[in-house]
Amino acid sequence: MHELSITESIVNMVSDEAKKRNVNKVTKINIVLGELTGFEEESIRFYFEVLSEGTPLYGAKLDFKKVKAEFKCRSCGMIYNRGNFTFKCPYCGSSGVLIEKGKELYIDSIDVE
Amino acid sequence: MEIKIIKDVLEANNNIAEENKNIKDERKIMMVNIIGSPGTGKTSFILKLIENMDIPCGVIEGDVASDIDARKMAERNIPVVQINTGGACHLNANSINKALSTLDFEGGILFIENIGNLICPSDFELGEDFKLAMANVAEGDDKPYKYPLLFSKAKAVVINKIDLLPYFDFNKQYFYDGVKTLNDEAEIFEVSARTGEGFEVLAKWLKKKYSEYVQGK
Numbered sequence: 001m002h003e004l005s006i007t008e009s010i011v012n013m014v015s016d017e018a019k020k021r022n023v024n025k026v027t028k029i030n031i032v033l034g035e036l037t038g039f040e041e042e043s044i045r046f047y048f049e050v051l052s053e054g055t056p057l058y059g060a061k062l063d064f065k066k067v068k069a070e071f072k073c074r075s076c077g078m079i080y081n082r083g084n085f086t087f088k089c090p091y092c093g094s095s096g097v098l099i100e101k102g103k104e105l106y107i108d109s110i111d112v113e
Numbered sequence: 114m115e116i117k118i119i120k121d122v123l124e125a126n127n128n129i130a131e132e133n134k135n136i137k138d139e140r141k142i143m144m145v146n147i148i149g150s151p152g153t154g155k156t157s158f159i160l161k162l163i164e165n166m167d168i169p170c171g172v173i174e175g176d177v178a179s180d181i182d183a184r185k186m187a188e189r190n191i192p193v194v195q196i197n198t199g200g201a202c203h204l205n206a207n208s209i210n211k212a213l214s215t216l217d218f219e220g221g222i223l224f225i226e227n228i229g230n231l232i233c234p235s236d237f238e239l240g241e242d243f244k245l246a247m248a249n250v251a252e253g254d255d256k257p258y259k260y261p262l263l264f265s266k267a268k269a270v271v272i273n274k275i276d277l278l279p280y281f282d283f284n285k286q287y288f289y290d291g292v293k294t295l296n297d298e299a300e301i302f303e304v305s306a307r308t309g310e311g312f313e314v315l316a317k318w319l320k321k322k323y324s325e326y327v328q329g330k
Contacts, residue, residue, distance in 0.1 A: 038235060097294055
């Protein structure tokens with residue numbers, strides 16, 4: 001549900017950018033999306049098709065670069081991704097701590113004609 | 114041709130959140146954004162907490178529909194504004210901006226009861242001083258593992274309905290480990306809004322946070 005307002009932002013921001021640069025057709029929007037955000041790729045695609053109609057963005061491909069959350073083990077220092085229902089280090093089984101990765105949501109670039 | 118942009122998608126919301134920060138700071142308000150699932154006991158928690166506070170408190174009530182919770186606050190003469198989102202699953206900075214313009218309150222703590230949801234409200238900054246994440250014994254000990262963003266951002270984590278511990282398989286260690294992995298600095302409080310257990314400790318902590326806030330201004 002909250003993807004609607006996010007997709008509106010994406011459409012508005014890219015439309016402004018296209019206007020500023022006299023671009024008639026945007027072919028691809030490259031988005032960086034962190035694993036920890038609550039945003040769902042398929043919902044953004046769904047709303048995008050509706051909201052981009054009549055804009056230079058219509059038909060553009062949405063490319064999501066996913067960023068995984070990373071943890072650092074407090075004991076062995078290894079950097080790791082989480083497992084299901086556990087945050088423990090897969091190498092030594094100790095506790096880790098979240099490092100600042102996985103909360104990203106930004107438009108990295110656009111491809112234009 | 115590729116054009117680099119690098120723009121935060123939440124920029125528009127975040128700009129209004131900054132504006133809210135200035136408004137509430139001018140009015141010496143410390144704003145606490147309370148996020149928890151439906152039925153976790155947010156409203157009873159706020160009512161019990163305010164009973165234990167000796168500084169002025171106000172409330173912004175967020176709900177999809179109805180003013181049931183706001184009426185409970187108003188009956189106790191607590192300054193309150195109700196926001197009905199009409200379907201949206203979270204409050205955003207703009208709705209708080211409007212609520213602040215109608216709420217006659219200054220010099221105290223303003224609690225925002227966000228929409229009952231552990232996912233969407235975590236992504237939207239409102240201009241608050243900090244987030245308070247709520248879970249309860251009956252809904253299980255796995256919430257930090259299932260909804261990591263909320264617990265990674267919250268300064269305070271509350272486990273409510275602690276009086277139900279004898280009846281549920283709630284593994285406190287598992288819950289604490291999850292929170293501490295996501296957020297080493299989070300303070301965890303155990304309370305029961307039904308019996309009042311734990312509120313004295315939490316109220317004391319909040320008062321300390323408020324005096325630090327006022328001194329910092």
